[in-house]
Amino acid sequence: MSEIKSMEHATLKVPYEVINKKFRVAQKSVDREVDQIQNYSKEVEKALMHRPVISDVSKLVGNVVQRLQVLKRKSDEAIGDELNASFICKRKLEHLKEIVQRDSNTSEEVWQASIDQWKRVRMDRMVIEHLLRMGYYETAERLANYSDIRHLTNLDIFHTSREVEEDLAAHKTTKCILWCLDNKSKLRKINSNIEFDLRVQEFVELIRKNQRTEAVVHARKYFPAFEKTQIKEICECMALLAYQPDTTIEPYRSLFDINRWNNLVLKFRNENYRLFQLSAQSLLSIAVQAGLSSLKTPHCYSFNCKNLNCPVCQEDFNRIAKTLPYSHCVQSRLICRITGLPLNEHNLPMMLPNGQIFGQLAIPEITKENGTVLCPITNTKFTNPKIEKVFVM
Amino acid sequence: MTSNTPAAELEAITAVEKELDRVINKFSEIRENAAAEINDVASLLEELLQVLARAEQEMTGTINTGTQVDADDHMTDEAEMLVEMEPSTPRLTDSQISIITEALQKTNEKLQRLSSEHRELHGAVSKVGKVIDRNFISDFTATTRTDALQDEENIMLLNKVMAKHYCRQGMDDVAQLLIKESKMPEDMAREVFESERSFAEIFRIWKAIQQHDLSLALEWTSRYSNELIAKNSTLEFKLHRLAFLQIISKGISAQAEAIAYARNNFHKFIDRFEQEIPNLMGCFIYLPTGIENSPYKHLISPEMWTEASYIFLKDACHTLGISKNSALSVVINAGCTALPALLNIKQVMQSRQVLNIWSGRDELPIEIDLDPEYRYHSIFACPILRQQTTEDNPPKKLTCGHVISNDALHKLSNGHILKCPYCPVEQNAEEAVRIYF
Ligand SMILES: [Zn+2]
Numbered sequence: 001m002s003e004i005k006s007m008e009h010a011t012l013k014v015p016y017e018v019i020n021k022k023f024r025v026a027q028k029s030v031d032r033e034v035d036q037i038q039n040y041s042k043e044v045e046k047a048l049m050h051r052p053v054i055s056d057v058s059k060l061v062g063n064v065v066q067r068l069q070v071l072k073r074k075s076d077e078a079i080g081d082e083l084n085a086s087f088i089c090k091r092k093l094e095h096l097k098e099i100v101q102r103d104s105n106t107s108e109e110v111w112q113a114s115i116d117q118w119k120r121v122r123m124d125r126m127v128i129e130h131l132l133r134m135g136y137y138e139t140a141e142r143l144a145n146y147s148d149i150r151h152l153t154n155l156d157i158f159h160t161s162r163e164v165e166e167d168l169a170a171h172k173t174t175k176c177i178l179w180c181l182d183n184k185s186k187l188r189k190i191n192s193n194i195e196f197d198l199r200v201q202e203f204v205e206l207i208r209k210n211q212r213t214e215a216v217v218h219a220r221k222y223f224p225a226f227e228k229t230q231i232k233e234i235c236e237c238m239a240l241l242a243y244q245p246d247t248t249i250e251p252y253r254s255l256f257d258i259n260r261w262n263n264l265v266l267k268f269r270n271e272n273y274r275l276f277q278l279s280a281q282s283l284l285s286i287a288v289q290a291g292l293s294s295l296k297t298p299h300c301y302s303f304n305c306k307n308l309n310c311p312v313c314q315e316d317f318n319r320i321a322k323t324l325p326y327s328h329c330v331q332s333r334l335i336c337r338i339t340g341l342p343l344n345e346h347n348l349p350m351m352l353p354n355g356q357i358f359g360q361l362a363i364p365e366i367t368k369e370n371g372t373v374l375c376p377i378t379n380t381k382f383t384n385p386k387i388e389k390v391f392v393m
Numbered sequence: 394m395t396s397n398t399p400a401a402e403l404e405a406i407t408a409v410e411k412e413l414d415r416v417i418n419k420f421s422e423i424r425e426n427a428a429a430e431i432n433d434v435a436s437l438l439e440e441l442l443q444v445l446a447r448a449e450q451e452m453t454g455t456i457n458t459g460t461q462v463d464a465d466d467h468m469t470d471e472a473e474m475l476v477e478m479e480p481s482t483p484r485l486t487d488s489q490i491s492i493i494t495e496a497l498q499k500t501n502e503k504l505q506r507l508s509s510e511h512r513e514l515h516g517a518v519s520k521v522g523k524v525i526d527r528n529f530i531s532d533f534t535a536t537t538r539t540d541a542l543q544d545e546e547n548i549m550l551l552n553k554v555m556a557k558h559y560c561r562q563g564m565d566d567v568a569q570l571l572i573k574e575s576k577m578p579e580d581m582a583r584e585v586f587e588s589e590r591s592f593a594e595i596f597r598i599w600k601a602i603q604q605h606d607l608s609l610a611l612e613w614t615s616r617y618s619n620e621l622i623a624k625n626s627t628l629e630f631k632l633h634r635l636a637f638l639q640i641i642s643k644g645i646s647a648q649a650e651a652i653a654y655a656r657n658n659f660h661k662f663i664d665r666f667e668q669e670i671p672n673l674m675g676c677f678i679y680l681p682t683g684i685e686n687s688p689y690k691h692l693i694s695p696e697m698w699t700e701a702s703y704i705f706l707k708d709a710c711h712t713l714g715i716s717k718n719s720a721l722s723v724v725i726n727a728g729c730t731a732l733p734a735l736l737n738i739k740q741v742m743q744s745r746q747v748l749n750i751w752s753g754r755d756e757l758p759i760e761i762d763l764d765p766e767y768r769y770h771s772i773f774a775c776p777i778l779r780q781q782t783t784e785d786n787p788p789k790k791l792t793c794g795h796v797i798s799n800d801a802l803h804k805l806s807n808g809h810i811l812k813c814p815y816c817p818v819e820q821n822a823e824e825a826v827r828i829y830f
């Protein structure tokens with residue numbers, strides 16, 4: 001196996017980003033509680049300054065003790081979350097490790113079996129990742145459960161994304177806005193303007209409902225934050241105040257277009273992947289294209305040379321592979337089309353009078369008792385033909 | 394460039410593991426530490442509260458008795474005046490105040506330390522991310538010349554291929570869901586279920602073996618016993634061996650059952666497995682102490698089930714004449730072999746300032762070393778031009794029998810005269826014939 005370094009980045013990076021996030025959440029939660037406790041203890045200190053009554057001080061100190069219990073519970077919870085996220089990452093790492101380290105006691109056959117098994121799991125993992133990217137959540141879910149590999153997928157991580165997408169599909173921005181706030185600093189780092197797009201959509205919807213005053217209030221509240229980068233869009237937006245939703249004038253028609261919601265779903269999905277630093281294409285689609293290219297030969301596209309076992313010769317892949325490059329080959333690799341056996345010194349290539357080449361071992365199969373030979377490719381009959389040896393270097 | 398040898402792969406994994414373990418240790422440490430520290434300050438403050446409560450009680454007590462005793466005395470001291478005026482509100486003494494202040498200070502210090510200790514973990518956490526980025530590749534740009542899967546129609550075709558794959562494995566509900574969620578056109582969806590179904594049973598049995606259930610597999614092999622023997626398959630024996638070991642693992646109480654199983658099932662394998670069967674019978678010696686503690690412990694390791702399921706899949710597909718891999722899995726596995734090589738060549742070319750590895754090519758930049766079982770077509774590479782032949786540049790057989798490409802033939806001939814580069818035969822270039830592999 002030599003495919004881990006090239007293909008498993010996301011397997012580890014996505015759960016790592018979750019650890020990182022849990023870390024930040026934990027820090028925030030601890031700091032917030034510590035601040036609270038400090039506020040309460042300041043109150044005690046304030047009380048202490050003026051010859052305080054014991055029972056008052058006891059009450060205030062009691063408050064501090066109570067907050068300490070809250071801190072204890074919250075920090076334990078938050079660090080527990082950090083640990084769980086780390087263990088999820090660790091489990092994936094263990095799965096990768098399984099296949100790079102061969103126990104010297106395992107027999108060749110057992111090792112082959114383990115590799116075969118691991119590759120099947122990898123394929124399901126890749127398919128699930130692709131399905132998630134396409135938004136086919138239910139299929140991904142079912143497949144993960146069926147193949148019992150949920151712990152090796154990112155299904156749980158993308159559970160929130162599903163909720164956000166469903167919310168957007170129902171023409172609601174609430175969950176997506178929450179997601180934006182939740183990931184504010186990271187989104188800024190990747191220069192995402194999805195929050196602006198959402199605010200624009202909210203503005204458009206207010207106008208669609210003819211709540212123009214509310215729209216102005218909305219604009220005043222949210223648009224100034226984006227003045228520096230989106231001033232042109234903001235102006236276009238504001239101009240909407242003067243148009244009706246059924247306008248045919250661009251760019252206002254497009255702004256009113258209900259399809260913008262679908263684009264928001266796609267945009268959200270895309271930004272979410274960027275947040276996790278995942279590549280723009282799914283690993284599956286990259287692997288499928290690389291695979292098709294390495295299998296693709298000119299035979300796959302010539303009318304009578306197809307081999308039905310060849311994936312590229314099969315209709316669906318044949319169409320997908322149409323624009324992809326062919327495999328590269330500097331060494332001839334010849335296979336007899338009748339027996340499927342390699343053509344070499346044990347099975348010399350022989351030429352029929354029509355130029356078709358078959359292995360020596362296949363000639364008896366196509367020769368009848370009376371000496372006629374039938375070419376299985378062109379269906380031509382030859383009577384006692386001259387069959388010549390061919391030399392391939 | 395580090396090549397992707399198993400050692401390099403293990404190194405990459407170990408590097409991440411090391412950092413991740415460090416983070417896990419630190420989290421566990423700080424979790425314990427935080428609980429202990431918080432408990433510490435909490436109990437300190439609770440103790441203080443008890444002291445205060447006691448002081449309060451005592452003071453109210455003394456004040457009450459005090460008022461009785463000193464009732465006739467003149468009280469000029471301001472403090473005593475206050476006490477007299479508010480007999481039920483005892484106040485803190487200066488030393489009590491300083492004890493409380495100190496305790497609060499200690500609390501705050503400890504909590505600040507806790508917060509900054511957690512903050513310091515940031516370095517260790519982000520190190521994990523850096524090590525992942527350093528050891529694993531995330532940039533796949535330029536591994537494909539054009540992205541054929543941007544195209545809506547091709548995306549749907551890929552959905553169809555995926556649905557077919559799961560349908561082939563008998564996972565019809567996965568295929569159905571995919572058709573539904575992807576809104577696949579009806580005619581396409583119909584084709585999904587028209588594909589070959591004989592693999593589904595094989596796949597179901599394969600899964601059952603992995604769940605340590607041999608009944609379906611044994612039933613299937615007895616159905617195809619003759620075909621399997623003709624192919625010299627070890628499958629049937631291996632399944633019976635596992636079944637036998639499954640019985641014997643139950644311990645001494647299963648001895649009679651195991652002997653009966655061996656007598657009923659092993660007789661037909663005696664010739665072919667004359668070494669293995671005595672080994673299996675040797676297990677009976679260790680029955681009282683358990684096979685897991687015997688020299689035969691490897692026979693009951695979990696890998697034996699993986700192996701049996703694998704052999705079943707291989708031999709059963711071979712027997713039925715179907716492929717053990719679907720079109721999708723062949724393509725993906727080929728892709729997984731190709732990707733490391735493509736990423737490698739990309740890096741090499743970029744280091745030589747070649748920006749686009751695809752410039753003008755209709756071929757992959759390198760040869761991908763695929764499994765022989767993934768070779769479906771003859772490929773003839775012209776030995777002169779080191780290039781695959783095509784419709785435009787087909788292979789030609791010279792009169793001497795040597796084969797070269799049409800382009801090479803033109804390059805090598807002088808007018809009509811061609812001297813074969815492999816044998817000294819001089820010949821007429823026009824007598825070379827087009828051949829088909
Ligand atoms: Zn083909």
Ligand SMILES: [Zn+2]
Binds near residue numbers: 795813815816
């Ligand atoms: Zn020659």
